[in-house]
């Protein structure tokens with residue numbers, strides 16, 4: 001091989017990975033799978049977009065790794081739900097002076113029952129905010145796509161209302177593993193009696209003895225029959241509570257993220273229907 005050829009080969013070897021890297025670099029980076037799906041649905045032309053936390057990972061207590069920081073540094077626009085839910089994203093943007101490129105889909109103080117992506121009316125507001133933010137950042141969006149998403153959200157809301165419609169008033173309450181579903185419950189005429197963990201950021205922490213005793217008291221006083229556990233998280237505390245309260249085993253749900261592509265719950269629409277159905281089945285069982 002001539003020297004020139006060797007040089008050209010070396011050049012090729014050096015530039016190919018760079019070209020590949022540039023191609024997959026995400027222009028829009030979201031905190032987790034749900035806003036990332038919305039980005040993909042709203043944009044007019046295909047662009048690279050990604051989620052920092054992959055399917056199966058939770059927002060609570062997340063910390064950014066080196067790859068995340070690199071993706072964020074290269075992103076044109078960064079999407080999060082709310083600074084209280086994703087404080088690690090707010091901190092990164094502040095430290096790197098990128099606050100102007102960070103779009104919060106729900107920028108206001110967080111109400112209790114913070115998982116607002118489970119509330120159809122809030123989802124519609126977040127989609128509209130996302131569209132405006134993408135347009136402002138020069139990422140073209142599709143009006144037709146937005147209309148379709150809003151229709152889909154309405155359809156999901158109606159389906160979930162129908163799913164819960166047969167429940168009698170005393171069948172509408174449950175205990176969750178961590179706080180967050182209160183606003184979902186409120187939107188659908190249900191009630192979260194309490195949560196095993198007092199704070200969402202301590203996924204695996206055990207509840208205090210006092211909190212546990214109070215929760216057990218509420219379950220008995222209000223005749224709660226269903227305890228939810230977080231799919232993918234350690235269900236030991238939920239199992240113990242169910243045993244101590246004399247209830248059936250906990251029902252695992254996941255309103256936290258989208259499942260891996262090709263599996264049930266891999267879209268917001270199917271995630272909502274699937275978990276609402278699981279919850280309704282658990283509430284209805286004698």
Ligand SMILES: [Zn+2]
Pocket residue numbers: 058060115178179180200256
């Ligand atoms: Zn959560």
